[in-house]
Amino acid sequence: MxxxxxxxxxxxxxxxxxxxxxxxxxxxxxxxxxxxxxxxxxxxxxxxxxxxxxxxxxxxxxxxxxxxxxxxxxxxxxNRNREIAGDELPEVVDEDVVPADEWLCNLEDSEALRRCLEGLQQDHRRSIVLAFFDGYSHSELAEKVKVPLGTMKSWIRRGLAGLRGCLDG
Known part of the structure; x- marks a missing residue:
């Protein structure tokens, strides 16, 4: 190309x-x-x-x-304004996972990610799914879920740490 x-x-x-x-x-x-x-x-x-x-x-x-x-x-x-759906995980469409540095982007369709997400606390899981797969910013999530921005960032940071540990293990 x-x-x-x-x-x-x-x-x-x-x-x-x-x-x-x-x-x-x-x-x-x-x-x-x-x-x-x-x-x-x-x-x-x-x-x-x-x-x-x-x-x-x-x-x-x-x-x-x-x-x-x-x-x-x-x-x-x-400037979308849609409601946050329940605690659903994204559909698994493609089971062929390509290894790469941006592991979350590339692993979004994998069964391993689904399993590891299910092992997280509900607030952490929901925040990660909505931020990384549905495109919400941290501030949008904090506003929609009605928690302080710092709390939202902590949930996402802890959730990502949990995912990394689960996926590496």
């Missing part, structure tokens, strides 16, 4: 579009908007391909980060 090879772009799209679609749709909750954002992600990837650094992570991690950031930017831009 970095050299402008359209066949390479087609191959990357074929190999990654389902995962990136899932990442975006979980955050924006609109199929139409997800399709538009997915196209934007590949345009950005095409333009930035020369800047990809394999030493910093895998290609899917890089693309997943672009997709997640695009979805989060869309939410912030649209």
């Amino acid at each position: 970095a050299s402008g090879d359209r066949n390479a772009l087609a191959t990357v799209y074929e190999m990654t579009s389902a995962k990136l679609f899932g990442t975006i749709v979980r955050i924006v909750r609109s199929r139409e908007r997800t399709e538009d954002l997915l196209q934007d992600v590949y345009v950005k990837a095409w333009r930035r391909a020369g800047r990809f650094d394999a030493a910093k992570g895998s290609p899917i991690t890089w693309l997943c980060t672009i997709a997640r950031n695009a979805a989060l930017n869309e939410l912030r831009h649209s």
Whole structure:
């Protein structure tokens, strides 16, 4: 892709579009908007391909980060105001987990993550799912759940520490 090879772009799209679609749709909750954002992600990837650094992570991690950031930017831009659902975990769509530095982004669909999330305290689990998979900011979560911002940050920090320990173990 970095050299402008359209066949390479087609191959990357074929190999990654389902995962990136899932990442975006979980955050924006609109199929139409997800399709538009997915196209934007590949345009950005095409333009930035020369800047990809394999030493910093895998290609899917890089693309997943672009997709997640695009979805989060869309939410912030649209100033969404949706209610926080119950304590449900995201659906498992893809069991093929790609190892990479940004482990949470890449492990979002894995059964191991689901199991480890279920082992967390309810407040920690719910905060992590809503922040990382549904795109809520710490301040949005604190406001919606009616807890101080410091408490929300602590829940997320402790929950992530618990996940790391569980996933590494």
